Amino acid sequence: MKSTTFRIGAAIAGIVLLLILVGCIWTPYDPAAIDNSMKFASPSLAHPMGCDQFGRDVLSRIMIGGRITILTAFGTVILGAGLGIITGAFSGYFGGIIDTIFMRTADAFLAFPSVLLALVIIAIFGTGELQLVLSLGIAFAPSFARVVRGEFLRSKGLCYVQSAKLQGASHMRILFVHILPNIKSVLISALLIGFNNAVLAEAALSYLGIGVQPPKPSLGGMLAESQQYLFSEPLLCIFPGTVLILLVLGFGLMGDGLNTKAGEV
């Protein structure tokens, strides 16, 4: 049984995801098409969310921008979780010197904010979506490693691991076939929270002008662009902001729901 919190979250995230999925095959307008006659057009039937300072359709831009934001967030989580699971699993299971090396490195990474770390990586590798994923992925890995290490440390003394050992299973098999599936509920909620943080980090970096480059839209970039017009055209900021909030809220509630459930067990 999934908790109510999880369901509400899934519903909210689902609406936003649906919007973005539709954007993959169809958008009402070309999101980059500039049309001066539609500059700052108010919401209407033709443009449900109005047009921005270049006369570009805001709905189309949110559909495409949301996709770019979500894809970079996915990339970040896959990279970050991948690195985190491997290092965390080894540290937790084997302990000793491996644990010390991995975890002290992770501590060093965690010592300063992940967005700052991402900034440094972007300063070295330049701007672009791939660099964004790379930098955020690396920045996010230590927090996954911590969670995973804790779980492996806890699991390694449990009976089913002991019995697998007695049956002569290899370390790799125990790590990834026996333990990993058993910690999935903790892992999934960590992934969901990580996903949320990645969405926000992408938005923050694009907001600072070093994430996704114009004219490609992204939710953070749209917020940054609309800031100049905050008082004369507040809707330009409200629409992408709302989508961002709903997305994060949805995934956050899903994560919370799973957490509660895991706690009950």
Added chain:
Amino acid sequence: MKKKLAFILVLTTLTTAFSGCGSADDKTSGENSSHITVGITQDLENSLDPHKAEAAATREILFNVFEGLYKPDSNGELIPAVAESYELSEDGLVYTFTLRDGVLFHNGETVTAEDVISSIESCAGTNGDTPLIPAFSNIVSIEETAEGEVEITLSERDPDFMSYIASVKAAIMPADQTDADTNPIGTGPYKYVSRSVQENIVMEKWDEYWGEKAYIENVTFKVCADSDSLVMALNGGSVDMMAHLPVSQAQQLSDDFTVLEGTMNLVQAVYLSHDFEPFQDERVRKALCYAVDRQAILDIVSDGKGEILGSSMFPNFEKYYMPELSDTYSYDPEKAKELLAEAGYGDGSLSFTITVPSNYPQHVDTAVIIADQLKEVGVNADIKQVEWNTWLSDVYSERQFEATVVGVDASNLTATAMLSRFSSDADNNFISYENPDYDNAYKSALVESDDKAQTELYKECLTILAEDAANVYIQDLAEMVAIRKGYEGYEFYPLYVQDISKIKPVE
């Protein structure tokens, strides 16, 4: 827990906007008209010594405190300041300045020939230092020839010499001053009072000023570093006047403000690196010029305000500006496609990156529109935003770029300020432009002694730049100055200058 982050993000957006640049408590305007608070977006340099001032933002403020022997007026003419008049010898090498009687420094002492000599010498680097004004390395000697007369001898003719003499950098300061970095003492209409780094700089009217005295008693230049909060600062009442406002922000001001329209006196263009292979082909550069619809850029970025340019000179520089060059390339996408096909870059085979400094929204917006327009003719332009310091080091110094959208301005009222950078051996030729015709025209202009003939040669340089499509010239950006109702008299200069002494309260 984490979902709170979403709200925090939104809150941060709002608080940065609302924080403005100060509280409304320090609102003293309106009630007491002999005070004005002027917002500036960039703090001054650490040193307030005008001889060392590098940033335009520093010079535009110090203009109120300092004067040279001559100074520019709002028409771009040079008018006598610390000097009363000057005479030029027939060979054009000896300038004899007659000093004005009874000009006082802000510390109460009279300006003497000794002060003038030491100030010019420090700019010329006669004591062995690098000259602070490179053009002054041409000075052979500076002497006091008679009571109140200073004679400057040059090694070769320089028709621009007076423009350098009139710049804030050649300001006259007391000869015996040792703390010029922190305590600027000049002869200008305003006297320095105090400075708080990253916060403000305060000045008061100098009552003993030799010329027409300022109208407003106290001036505070307030640093508003966050350019997004300027509108809040103005509407909220903490700032009375602000220059260099983009059109989009000026439009959001309340009725309490008079918005004056001018131009920024810079040349905004897509500067093309001539080291990048496709741009070495004249046809490609011309194609880009034909593919860009300048009027559309003006319409979208600044509601049609601004001046379309065709070469490296802006309209307020009337002596050299050639309005006809703006029509060299009319918007003609078909012709652009033809030229591209001829050059072998037909149908989507030309791609390049436009590097833009991210702190200038007007340049970023222009780049976005240009990328869209270039798509029409099958050219793929990517945009890469960089921080201003990265731009300075990578693009300007290292010349590691393909194309960039920026504005280039003039540091003083000379044609060389705009044109020297395009001669092939110039250090600041960041686009690596090499054209023997241009080099010839520019070199002959430098040595030409007849003013009229020289102007013609400079105009020839401008024509070459336009016809060779050295860069994709776009516009001199519109600049809005907002001033609270209750003040009047703001004057635009063809230089980067904020002259507060002309502003007066409305009776």
